[in-house]
Amino acid sequence: MLNWTFRELISAPQQLLASVAAVAGAFALVLFFEGVFAGESDQIVALIERTEGDVWVMQKGVGNMHMATSFVSDWKIDAVADVDGVEKVTPILYLNSAIEAGGRNWFSFVVGLEPGDGRAGPWRHAGGAQLPGAGTAIVPDIFASDAGLSIGDTVRIAGRDFAVAGFSGDTFSMANSITFVTIDDLADTMSSIGTVSYMLVDAAPGVDPAILANRIMGEVEKVNALTRAEFAARDYSIAVQMGLEIVWMMTLIGGALAMLLTGFIVHSHISERERELAVMKALGVRNSAIYGSTMLQALAIGALAFLLAVALMLLAIPLTQWLMPKVSLAMTGEALIRTGSTALVVSLVASVIPVRRVLSVDPVTAFQQ
Amino acid sequence: MTTPILSARDIVKTFGEGHTLVRAVDGVSVELQPGELVTITGPSGSGKTTLVSILGALLRPSSGEVRIDGADLSALSDAELSRLRARSIGFVFQSFNLLEALSVRDNVLFPATLAPGGTRAAEARADALLEKLGLTGRRSALPRTLSGGEKQRVAIARALINEPKLIIADEPTGNLDSKSGQQVVMILHDVARDQGKSVLIVTHDQRVEEVADRVLWLEDGTLRDRKAEVRDWVRDPVCNMALDAWTSTIFADHGGTRFHFCSDRCRERFLAKPDKYTGHESGTVIPLERRPK
Incomplete structure (x- = not known):
């Protein structure tokens, strides 16, 4: 049969x-x-997974990046840096916003970086400047290509014009693209003074990120700290x-x-x-x-x-x-x-x-x- | 006295009810002994297919008793009937009914999958059957590449593979030319004589009747043994086939004589131009010495 x-x-x-x-x-x-x-x-979760930082520190009660807003007073950067086992702290400012270019609007994560610090910045360079300077933005290459943008062209982010200084790769998707500007420009745009959104914390060699995260939460008041893996998993x-x-x-x-x-x-x-x-x-x-x-x-x-x-x-x-x-x-x-x-x-x-x-x-x- | 392989008593099969009730088989009794070859013949609509379906354990009678190899079919479940058909009955159909996707050898082996031991135990038997039936060279061929005669020989090999005690053949020569038909008749004859199997054949083929031990005539649902009866041999005026006027059901009267035909087609051809066919001895009794052998 x-x-x-x-x-x-x-x-x-x-x-x-x-x-x-x-x-x-x-x-x-x-x-x-x-x-x-x-x-x-x-x-x-590309930003979380592709940038450096063993532990992400954010406002207490916040556990995500996607569909979330986090504000942490900037003095806590030093407080976190003083925690035993922390090697380096990289603050970023972050905004969910539409970017206008070529007559179209694109939803984007806008990430404000410390000048000259690429640790939370673009992970694949695709042309022009690698990092944003004052009044400039690094936009995804596919977005630029689709909107017909060249170096020096203007994009509008949260009501403010930025000049395109460079292009990044692997930072575009239909629902989420990532644009990088300086932390000062973004703070100015957001009228947010004296705050950051997240801190990327590098653990000292031999320090377990999970233990470090708990230690940060214990020593710095009103913050939440998650390992990168846990943070990415929650966002995913x-x-x-x-x-x-x-x-x-x-x-x-x-x-x-x-x-x-x-x-x-x-x-x-x-x-x-x-x-x-x-x-x-x-x-x-x-x-x-x-x-x-x-x-x-x-x-x-x-x-x-x-x-x-x-x-x-x-x-x-x-x-x-x-x-x-x-x-x-x-x-x-x-x-x-x-x-x-x-x-x-x-x-x-x-x-x-x-x-x-x-x-x-x-x-x-x-x-x- | 030997035990009959097939024994049916007072079989009745009705379809419908009330005004639409039809008695397709009406009180039929029949027995088949080992080694016996019996044919059932009769006009269209006489209930042959119904009867053979009941005798082949494919259809349950409305009343009466059927035993195959001693087993009372009414006491068996559907699954047990399937098992009995697989092991005790070999079927040969008019349309051959080979499984088109399987090779000749796999077709022959197919019923063995339903028997104890499976195909492995039957492989040598299948090869022997193929050789005996002259099909060794065609063992890997697919059915669509075979001639009608070859297909029917494969069907006979398939019917024999599980060594059943009863073979039921429905018009096994109906779709064959005369040479292939003759060959099939002789194979079935040998199966009964040499292998001692009971062979029941539904047929209109005169050649089968000639080798049969008994010829049963089924009409209006009832059966009678016709082998011993004196026959009234005549010839179809159109095709010249020998016919028994006593049982022939297709006829026409012309010029005061009754003419008998093998088929409606011959009758229609006759009626279109009767004078063309009335010149010879058609419709008359064939002298004894000229009766078909």
């Missing part, structure tokens, strides 16, 4: 290929949307939570589409093979064996479709980077597990669709011409 199950499946290779491609299309759609979401989520979690329902909805829609397609394919397959099924029943094959065979065929189609969808995604990632640089696309293990599980469930459920058809096949019809 197993022999028949797989030989029958590959006996019409073009039909099989079309079936697998159709289901793979649905899975690829799910993977693609999840990939875009994952890419955007990765970009949300916020991003994922914000998009979780959308991801599930997309998975559900894609899964439902795949299930309908697989069900239709398996049902059509059964209908076309009704006579052979009648013959098999007449020869003594039980309904359960035929049903098992149908389920195996559905699983094989689902598995092949999933593999094809993954292959399509592996192809889509570099293609997207080349054709649509604004789109950040990533394929995570979680997305693979989720879509793989969906493929399994889809195949099992789809194989239930033709059960009535299988049961209704009358072995007596094998005698009919």
